[in-house]
Amino acid sequence: EEFCSIERDECSDENKKSRYLFYDVNSPEGFNLRRDVYIRFAVFAYHLHKSPKQNLNNFKLVLPPWPNLYHWRTKMSTYMYIPWSHFFDLSSLQSFAPVIEMYQFFDEIGIRYGEINIDEVYILQHFEDMFKSGRFEDKMEIQKCNKDFFTTFYHYDNITSNNIKCLSFHGHTSQLSKILEQSNARTILFDHAEVALHDRFGDRVYWQARRSMRFNKKLVKIAAEYRQQYLNSSDEKDSTILQPNWKDDKPGRNAVGGPYLGVHLRRRDFAWGRPKDVPDIENAAKQIRALLVKLNLDVAFVATDASQTEYEELRQLLEPDFTVLKYTPSKTVKQVHKAGGIAIIDQIICAHARYFVGTHESTFSFRIQEEREILGFPVETTFNRLCGSDSDGKCDGPSKWTIVY
Numbered sequence: 001e002e003f004c005s006i007e008r009d010e011c012s013d014e015n016k017k018s019r020y021l022f023y024d025v026n027s028p029e030g031f032n033l034r035r036d037v038y039i040r041f042a043v044f045a046y047h048l049h050k051s052p053k054q055n056l057n058n059f060k061l062v063l064p065p066w067p068n069l070y071h072w073r074t075k076m077s078t079y080m081y082i083p084w085s086h087f088f089d090l091s092s093l094q095s096f097a098p099v100i101e102m103y104q105f106f107d108e109i110g111i112r113y114g115e116i117n118i119d120e121v122y123i124l125q126h127f128e129d130m131f132k133s134g135r136f137e138d139k140m141e142i143q144k145c146n147k148d149f150f151t152t153f154y155h156y157d158n159i160t161s162n163n164i165k166c167l168s169f170h171g172h173t174s175q176l177s178k179i180l181e182q183s184n185a186r187t188i189l190f191d192h193a194e195v196a197l198h199d200r201f202g203d204r205v206y207w208q209a210r211r212s213m214r215f216n217k218k219l220v221k222i223a224a225e226y227r228q229q230y231l232n233s234s235d236e237k238d239s240t241i242l243q244p245n246w247k248d249d250k251p252g253r254n255a256v257g258g259p260y261l262g263v264h265l266r267r268r269d270f271a272w273g274r275p276k277d278v279p280d281i282e283n284a285a286k287q288i289r290a291l292l293v294k295l296n297l298d299v300a301f302v303a304t305d306a307s308q309t310e311y312e313e314l315r316q317l318l319e320p321d322f323t324v325l326k327y328t329p330s331k332t333v334k335q336v337h338k339a340g341g342i343a344i345i346d347q348i349i350c351a352h353a354r355y356f357v358g359t360h361e362s363t364f365s366f367r368i369q370e371e372r373e374i375l376g377f378p379v380e381t382t383f384n385r386l387c388g389s390d391s392d393g394k395c396d397g398p399s400k401w402t403i404v405y
């Protein structure tokens, strides 16, 4: 099954040889969990690329266009099929692993509007019996589909497949190479890719993939301007300069950060669903106040998905003793960079703070912690979280996943 028409001489020699690996994530999952699944598949693509086997080292990983995520709470039609370059620096991603955008795949195969039939689709699912027994072993097997497992083909009308199977899977992402190896298919999609685990969470290759995940430069610039204007913070003053290429960054823990406390205060579903671990506003203010006093800082920068009412409540509890700031995007920034871009700006600002405190088990906070590891902050300024209201400000901190070079 050739895509670009070879008869019409549409394929370059290079593209004649390429195979394409697609993946997608369970639709309700949020932005920062998806970033984590990307790392698993980027590491997979990196290993495939290095494989001596010719039917494995010609794979390109096609990045799943961003859909309109549940947390973005918008009906705007421009929130569909957003390419990764909108949020990340594509050439930096590509300097780690052979990844391409969906539109580049369309261009390579020479079909933009015609129908695309993906050769093989595997919907990953958990082995139900492993969850029942609690005994987990690496295993994969084509099985009957669990209910509610389906694929949307990224909501494209012109993508389909005649060959969809459910693959019960427990194991590391790279173990999926068995499927690729046994098949001649040119295009293979794994949906519910979050079922596959990291090859090795936190090892050197993991961190290389993570370091290559630089943000879109425009977002970095907006965050830098905000830091400069409102927080008296710049990379020179704060010792947070990164090299233009992630590969040139050197290990070190000399980052100082801007003179503010960075807070990620996750609300909404976290506040409703995890009251033991997520404080109410009044208690959050109490904890933030205590930190500001302890750190001898006057300013708290708050990244949050809280409603304006909750944010105002927090601000009133801390002012006038302290200054509380939040990044408010202009209409243009909202339109151009969208909720994902705004979330990244919030993350960049928190990542550059002298001290960071996040929300229990939020992947949004985890990504900030990783960013601070890359910037070279002392560990104790990073792996902190707000405690639940009833815990008197004392609770176990998050796991310290420190950087490895």
Ligand SMILES: C[C@@H]1O[C@H](OP(=O)(O)OP(=O)(O)OC[C@H]2O[C@@H](n3cnc4c(=O)[nH]c(N)nc43)[C@H](O)[C@@H]2O)[C@@H](O)[C@H](O)[C@@H]1O
Binding pocket: 028, 029, 030, 031, 032, 033, 034, 071, 072, 264, 265, 266, 267, 269, 302, 303, 304, 305, 339, 340, 342, 343, 344, 346, 361, 362, 363, 364, 365
């Ligand atoms: C319960 C789980 O929660 C998980 O959320 P969690 O890890 O916090 O983190 P995310 O996966 O990023 O999902 C939270 C989303 O809420 C918005 N959001 C949260 N905090 C902020 C903030 O400080 N600033 C801005 N601008 N936006 C924020 C943003 O759209 C973000 O992508 C989800 O990924 C899972 O799918 C699941 O729903």
